[in-house]
Amino acid sequence: MAVPKKRTSASKKRIRKNSWKGKGYGTALKAFSLGKSLSTGNSKSFFVPKNSLKVFKRIIKNWNNLNRLGSKN
Structure with a gap:
């Protein structure tokens, strides 16, 4: 007959x-x-066309806002 497993403790569950x-x-x-390094132009490993940098800068600005x-709440 099948026996249920033991219940996982709350602390173990929280850790996982x-x-x-x-x-x-x-x-x-x-x-x-x-994304930030791409927007500032400091990236050494990626080539990004100049016109797409505007999009990255807008994303960074929105993220910072x-x-x-969030920190005020």
């Missing part, structure tokens, strides 16, 4: 959840950093 979220945060941070609004 935070680890999973941390990986996503790290990836997002790298992507943002790359969102962060500013």
Whole structure:
């Protein structure tokens, strides 16, 4: 007869959840950093046409505005 597994403790569940979220945060941070370097023209490893830099700068500006609004709450 099948027996249910033991329940995972809340702390173990929290640790796994935070680890999973941390990986996503790290990836997002790298992507943002790359976008920022592309927008400022400091990137050494990517070739970006000049007209697309305007789009990157607008994205960076919006991101900074969102962060500013989020820190006030």
